[in-house]
Amino acid sequence: MTPKQSKAVVVHMDIRKLKPEPETNLPVLSKTKLEALIEEAIVDAYGEDEQKVGLLTMMQEHLSLPFSVSILGVEAVVEKVDMTRDGRIVAVCQRDGMKQRIEILDLPLPKPAPVGAEWIAAYSYWRKGF
Secondary structure, X not given: OOOOOOOOOOOOOOOOOOOOOOOOOOOOOOHHHHHHHHHHHHOOOOHHHHHHHXXXXXXXXXXXXXXEEEEOXXXXXXXXXXXXXXXXXXXXXXXXXXXXXXXXXXXXXOOOOOOOOHXXXXXXXXXXXX
């Protein structure tokens, strides 16, 4: 047997940066404030599903609706916040008589964010493992 000769390997890597997630414009709150909001929302909740409903309820009660958003460069109106059958919290957006549900954490909020957007920030923090 003869020893294998090694050949130089050239690897071409695409070093383009990945595009960042779309800016959601969530309010920046302290950990203490986020935790206080979450505690207020889930005070009587047992288990993750009830906690999520508690956070949804706070969004429904405190988020100033309707408000305009720009989605892929197109203006739409957020009419309400709802929960899908599979348990996702979504914004119900409307434009020209058509409706589309977008996960609330994927929704690009306007600047300035609407009154009550701190509840979306609290939900985002809760989802990360409060």
